[in-house]
Amino acid sequence: MSRLARILLCSVLLALAGCASQPTPRAPSTPASPPGGPAAGASPTPPPVKQVRVGHQSIAANTVLFVAADRGYFQQEGLDVELVNFSDASQMIPSLSTEQIDAAGIAANPAMWNAVARGVPLKVVLDQATFRPGHGTTALLIRKEVYDSGRGHSLSDLRGLTIAFTPPGKGTTNACAMAPALERAGASFDDFTIQNLPFPDMLPALANGAVDGAVSAEPFMTRALQQGVAVKVMGEDEMYPNFTVAFIGFSGALYNDRPTAQRWVRAYLRATRAYLGALAGTSGELSRDQVDEIVARHTGIDVATVRAMVPVGINPNGLPNRDSMLYCYGFFRDQGLIPQPVSDSAMQALWGTDIVEDVLRELGRQPES
Numbered sequence: 001m002s003r004l005a006r007i008l009l010c011s012v013l014l015a016l017a018g019c020a021s022q023p024t025p026r027a028p029s030t031p032a033s034p035p036g037g038p039a040a041g042a043s044p045t046p047p048p049v050k051q052v053r054v055g056h057q058s059i060a061a062n063t064v065l066f067v068a069a070d071r072g073y074f075q076q077e078g079l080d081v082e083l084v085n086f087s088d089a090s091q092m093i094p095s096l097s098t099e100q101i102d103a104a105g106i107a108a109n110p111a112m113w114n115a116v117a118r119g120v121p122l123k124v125v126l127d128q129a130t131f132r133p134g135h136g137t138t139a140l141l142i143r144k145e146v147y148d149s150g151r152g153h154s155l156s157d158l159r160g161l162t163i164a165f166t167p168p169g170k171g172t173t174n175a176c177a178m179a180p181a182l183e184r185a186g187a188s189f190d191d192f193t194i195q196n197l198p199f200p201d202m203l204p205a206l207a208n209g210a211v212d213g214a215v216s217a218e219p220f221m222t223r224a225l226q227q228g229v230a231v232k233v234m235g236e237d238e239m240y241p242n243f244t245v246a247f248i249g250f251s252g253a254l255y256n257d258r259p260t261a262q263r264w265v266r267a268y269l270r271a272t273r274a275y276l277g278a279l280a281g282t283s284g285e286l287s288r289d290q291v292d293e294i295v296a297r298h299t300g301i302d303v304a305t306v307r308a309m310v311p312v313g314i315n316p317n318g319l320p321n322r323d324s325m326l327y328c329y330g331f332f333r334d335q336g337l338i339p340q341p342v343s344d345s346a347m348q349a350l351w352g353t354d355i356v357e358d359v360l361r362e363l364g365r366q367p368e369s
Helices: 003-020 060-070 089-097 110-117 144-148 173-184 199-207 220-226 252-256 258-280 288-299 303-308 322-334 344-350 354-363
Strands: 050-056 079-085 103-107 122-131 138-143 162-165 193-196 213-217 230-235 243-251
Touching: 050 060, 050 089, 050 258, 060 079, 060 103, 060 122, 060 243, 060 258, 060 288, 079 258, 089 103, 089 110, 089 122, 089 243, 103 122, 110 122, 110 322, 110 344, 122 252, 122 258, 122 344, 122 354, 138 144, 138 173, 138 220, 144 230, 162 199, 173 213, 173 243, 173 322, 199 213, 199 220, 213 220, 213 230, 220 230, 220 303, 243 252, 243 322, 252 258, 258 288, 258 354, 288 303
Parallel strands: 050 079, 050 103, 162 193, 162 213
Antiparallel strands: 103 243, 122 243, 138 213, 138 230
């Protein structure tokens, strides 16, 4: 081979080697979805974790809140929920109004209505506890000796007796729920003497004869019945069926943060339905034993007593009974306990259940009967 041919052959070989050494271009890579991650077409990015501070008391009325926290319903919605315990329920509304907390369980009592009348930006969003039929967690008890003597067998048979109510007596939601039942029975609060006592003090007062009866709540009601010191005359689920005794309120800031508010409501509704399914024995997510353990852990009540208690009632669609709340507004106004009326604009702005309706369009409604 001539010298010129050898040079040409080397040049060709070098050119071919250079082409072979160039990397093959690749299409941009797509991150793989984690196991159980979103399907094709779904948003691959989970919502950012948001912290929500929720005021509560360690009472059984917060059962669904405890279930949602302990069973991961809030976490599944990307929410870091901190449960802030209040020993004094009256401090929750000021904390909500100043946005120290974002949500709280609140009773529709005079303190709530007076706060709304003053312009506190409170939103009524979800049912917390309602006296649904069979869920009278508060009831009229009559001391056994009085009952056995033939007195106090009905609401029309309370004349001359001393009945314990939590302070301030007629200014409580329990008294409000009792009012229409007394009227139907042809009776009134004037028929008996009201003795103001906190719930824990009612049991010893019944036992030592200091009162003739009490409008008592769980777990003290169950303990009084178990110890044989009282007889149950009527539950407040019979006095005013479907009366909402407490609701979940949102601060203005949480209500206006619609994505976060909807995630919170969705978690709470899923926990509500799991709880009701556990009571009915139809839930695949939660058992009655698990519910009882959760309530016992958060309230300090022993599991055996929790199981014996009347379980908290709640609307399966999460909606509080607005009519019962407005009835109490009128009831308390008539007593002079709400000096400044709630303006029409404040009353209209109070209701935040539109968020619940938005979520129900996604989750579907369930029968409320």
